[in-house]
Amino acid sequence: MGKESIATSFADSLAAIRSKLPETLQNPQVGIICGSGLSGLVGSFRETVIIKYEDIPGFSTSTVLGHRSELAFGLLGDGLGVPVVAMLGRFHCYEGHSLPSVVYPVRLMAKLGIKDLIITNAAGSLNPSIPVGTIVVIQDHLALPNLTGMNPLLGLKTSPNLPRFLPLSDAYSPALRRLAFLAAHKLQLPDEALAEGTYAWVSGPTYETPAEGRFLRTIGADVVGMSTVPEVVTGREEGLNVMVLSLVTNFVVIPESYRSIREEVHSELAGKKITPPEVQVVSHEEVLSIGKEKADVMRRLVECVVSTI
Numbered sequence: 001m002g003k004e005s006i007a008t009s010f011a012d013s014l015a016a017i018r019s020k021l022p023e024t025l026q027n028p029q030v031g032i033i034c035g036s037g038l039s040g041l042v043g044s045f046r047e048t049v050i051i052k053y054e055d056i057p058g059f060s061t062s063t064v065l066g067h068r069s070e071l072a073f074g075l076l077g078d079g080l081g082v083p084v085v086a087m088l089g090r091f092h093c094y095e096g097h098s099l100p101s102v103v104y105p106v107r108l109m110a111k112l113g114i115k116d117l118i119i120t121n122a123a124g125s126l127n128p129s130i131p132v133g134t135i136v137v138i139q140d141h142l143a144l145p146n147l148t149g150m151n152p153l154l155g156l157k158t159s160p161n162l163p164r165f166l167p168l169s170d171a172y173s174p175a176l177r178r179l180a181f182l183a184a185h186k187l188q189l190p191d192e193a194l195a196e197g198t199y200a201w202v203s204g205p206t207y208e209t210p211a212e213g214r215f216l217r218t219i220g221a222d223v224v225g226m227s228t229v230p231e232v233v234t235g236r237e238e239g240l241n242v243m244v245l246s247l248v249t250n251f252v253v254i255p256e257s258y259r260s261i262r263e264e265v266h267s268e269l270a271g272k273k274i275t276p277p278e279v280q281v282v283s284h285e286e287v288l289s290i291g292k293e294k295a296d297v298m299r300r301l302v303e304c305v306v307s308t309i
């Protein structure tokens, strides 16, 4: 899409959205992106208005189980509530969406006037001290696709006001991250419910091989997932404060040593049978099931953060 057609598309999207919103929801302050299985957050909204992605010009539709393809507006948190907009489901490059389509909703939420962007996702743990069920407050990322030509900011700038070269040394807002830990305390979550760590973005849709898992751990990642980073980068380009909460849904299998078929064959030939170790295999069903189990904690945490922003 050229610069002019992108601008027309944003204008059409905004008009379609604004025509469906009451006065109280016209100016959302916080944007939220709900990851795999985490859209239950909308249950906490008041005065909720739901708009299907298919009814918003310029929007794609998510094809992944656990992503609802709806934009939800409402009031969230204590007292009068904060006007928010939430994506109930996101777009991933592995579905065939282009990077500009993946980040289109982030740019649109910025145009709607949000200042803060809270992103959630499901992720695999690479760090033995971060077990399944933990929510990781992301402090940094490792994005091999960004470094090698799959950066959402490649190409023409969509606005002359946006920076050409974007620093990412402060991408994850320390102030918002603080609010996450304070919220966990307020909600009396156990200390170990929340961790801090670095997110590695991979394109997916394949889960990691053991060698890839070891590689990502060695270069400093704590969790790995197939989303989020393009949204963070675009959010920062749009001048938003960004926070990411990753729910650990599985361990990335990094066996200490490989099963040696060579040794097994040699032993068998020598009359000794070796029992091979069990191989663990991750699945999207497992990811969704942990998401379901922990959705309520994620919902309460996000609601409490929004109340204190």
Ligand SMILES: O=P(O)(O)O[C@@H]1C[C@H](O)[C@@H](CO)O1
Pocket: 034, 035, 036, 064, 090, 092, 120, 121, 122, 123, 204, 225, 226, 227, 228, 283, 284, 287
């Ligand atoms: O959209 P998120 O990042 O929450 O979804 C994760 C990554 C893949 O889309 C999927 C793999 O199970 O879950």
